[in-house]
Structure formats: structure tokens, C-alpha cells
Amino acid sequence: MKKPHLILFFILNFSLAISSQIVIKGKILDENNKPLTGANILAFPTNKGKLAHSVSDNLGNYTLSLTKNTTYNTSISFMGFITRKETLNNTRKDSIINFILKEDPNKLEEIVIKYKIPVRIRKDTTTYNTDAFTNGKERKLKQVLKKLPGVEVDRKGNVTVKGKKVTTLLVDNKKFFTGDTKLAVNNIPADVIDKIDVIEDYHENAFMKGLEKSDEIAMNISLKEDKKKFVFGDIEAGLGIKNRYVLHPAIFKYSPKTNYSFIGDFNNTNRKSFTLRDYINFDGGLDMNNLKEVIQSPVVKLLRNQNFTASKHKFGGFNMQHAKNEKLSISSFLIALSDKTNGRVENFRNYLIDNITERLREDESNNQNLFLGKIQFLYKPEENTRIKYYTKFEKTSINQTIENNRDLANSIINFNENNLINSDKINSYLKAEKSFLLTIHHKQL
Secondary structure, eight states: OOOOOOEEOOOOOOOOOOSOEEEEEEEEEOTTSOBOTTOEEEEEETTSOOOEEEEOOTTOEEEEEEETTEEEEEEEEOTTBOOEEEEEEEEOSOEEOOEEOOBOTTOOOEEEEOSSSOEEEETTEEEEEGGGTOOSOOOBHHHHHTTSTTEEEOTTOOEEETTEEOOEEEETTEEOTTSOHHHHHTTSBGGGEEEEEEESSOOSSGGGBTTBOOOOOEEEEEEOGGGGSSOEEEEEEEEEGGGOEEEEEEEEEOOSSEEEEEEEEEESSSOOSSOHHHHHHHTTSOOGGGHHHHHTOHHHHHHHOOOOSEEEEEEEEEEEEEEOSSSEEEEEEEEEEEEEEEEEEEEEEEETTTTEEEEEEEEEEEEEEEEEEEEEEEEEEETTEEEEEEEEEEEEEEEEEEEEEEEETTEEEEEEEEEEEEEEEEEEEEEEEEOOOOOOOOOOO
């Protein structure tokens, strides 16, 4: 079993609520009284106070927290419907207010709502300028996302928008490492973020958009212009009792043509930067055809192992993306992992007839080293053609030692087991995609 540990970080944070709050809630419906899921309602105080914002759930419910005795101008919008504007005069008590939106016969292409800094809804993309929702005390992207309406982040770094999971994370329109959200939300500093785009019906291949519907949701982090001219990042360090330590550097360099990212993590607190899910994403996702092979892989077994008494974790990840020209781009990432864990399992058996107790103890020591890499070339000779070539490689070294001790009626039996696994794997892929315009001529007889 895991032993408890403690790392001491000194953070001081005070907040003081001066104005009392009231709650306005209700439903956002269409003309047939059917709920609209994902409708936006914004409340702008006339005294230049803080903007309130809510997104309706799958039943059309919304909730706004407003300042008492304040007049608000509200804007209720949903794609394909006419934006409705209402005034809430001198709000004094909690109220229930329902809003009905009328379908727009002109199918509005774009909605722009301005309150100092714009909140923008355009077709399938919602853009937030983060300064409208933050106060400057946020350290990482995770804290910023938690303040955006309709966006949720769990402890593992998974991001959902309006209840739907974000499947791809981009930085300045380029995939961040594997595109998984965890490395980004836990490492990108908050003060470098300019705005955040949430893109529904996302296609990695742009010319597939419109040809088929996608359930993928992407989130694009746009960096401030002045952060693209030099290196930025931070270093997190901590010390605790029982010789516990954490060292976590994150360094980034973005430019119009070439981007670099480095993330490191060194700790003995049982915290893991690279997990089973990361490994599966690196390998191209979970394929049901090789599910048994993946589950039985020694790497997967060790990544799933949570039964240890001590752990030393070392992780380093490097990501590079370079645009050679408008047609050719190169991207690569390298991940190095070293894990050392010790675990113990003890069992006791009582034989009542003979009044004998048997003691079984198993001490397990794992030394795991993993090196993953991927390099990709993307060539777009023309707008409707893409040729992608990439190579993935994996090098694994696992040394596992198991010591077994059996004590039965003062008769002690010891036996050891040693497993050594070394494997090398390399795969290359070539994929070509092209869209064609099909024209049909009708001949009238």
C-alpha cells in the first residue's frame, strides 16, 4: 500500500466578498418550448462591474450570480437563433426568468458581443479573451480554464466543454505534443495566454470539414505576441518531510516558424507525469483489434501499477515543430521516462485445526526505463491534397525483482524471481489524402 507523504508549499491567498449576491436562474427555450443546450447568456452591469456569464445545460437551465441592487443588460444567444436582449432593473432578490429565442431566418453567421474585451461566437467556434474572466493570480492554464463558463477541468487534466470532452489541444494552431490536454493544462503559464478558441466539429484535415460530421472538440491556445519573441516558462520546486522532493521545469519558445517545448518532472511523491493513457495516445489510440496485446504488455502493467511503498519518477519531454515553408512542415517529440518503485504485499493465513499461522510476504522492486519518439513530415502541395509520413519508435528496458518469504511454523522458505525485459519497436506510416470535386451534368431530353 502507498505510504502517505507531505510536500510543503507556502501559498497565501485572501479574498473578501463585499457585495451581497443574488441568483437569477431559469430556462432558455425555442418557440416550441424545447430546451436549447449550450446557449450563452451574458449580463453586463451598467455600473461597469464584473461581467456574469452562463451556458445552458442539456435541459436548457442556466444560472447567473449577480450583484444585488444592480441593473444589468443581458444578451441571450444561440447559433441559428436571433439574439435576445433584456434589461434586469435593480436586481434585489433571487428570481426565475425563462427566455424564448426565435429561429433566425437569415441563419446568422457571426455574433460579436463586446464588453471591454469581446466574447465571440462564430459558427462552430467560441472565442474567449481570458482577461475578461481572470484576475492575474492564476499560475497555469488549468486555473484559467476553470474560470471560463461551460469549461471544466478534472484533477487528471481532462477538459470538457458543455459536457463534451476536448480531444485535441493546440497552441497557436499546432498540436501540443500528442494533443492530449493533460501536459498543456498543467504546464503552460497563465500569463502568456491571449485568448482561447473552442472548436466544435473539429477535423485535423481541414478539407474534410463539411464532408462529414465530427464529434471531435479542439481547444486552441493563442499566445500573446510579446511571448513569441523570447523563451518563457517556470520552475516548480518543493521539499517535504521524509526526504520528499519535487522539481518541475517547463520551458517554451514559440515563433512564427519554429516552436520548442520542454517539460521535466523529478519527484519521489508518487506523482506521475506519464500515465497509461499517455502511452496509449502515443501509440495511436486504443485499437480493439490489439486490445489483448496492449493490456498484457509489460509496459502497460507497470504503468498501471499503483501498489508501491516508494517511488522515484523522472520524466522529460521535448517537442519541436518547424514550418519549412507553406507546403512542408516537420514535427517531432521525444519522451524519456525512468521509474523506480518498491512495493510489499503481506498475507496471513490461520489454520484453526492445527493452531498455526502462516505468514507470506512479497517484496517487489521495479526499474523501468522508457524512451518514445515520433517524427512527422506533412506536405501539402495544394489546398485539397495532404501527404503525411511519420515514424514512431519505442525502446523499453524493465528490470523486475521479486523476493518471496514464507514462514510456516518457524519453517522459513525464501525464493526470488528476476525478470528482465528489453524491447525495441519502430513503425513507419505513409498516408495520402485528396479531395475531389464531382460535377454532374444533367441532359434534358
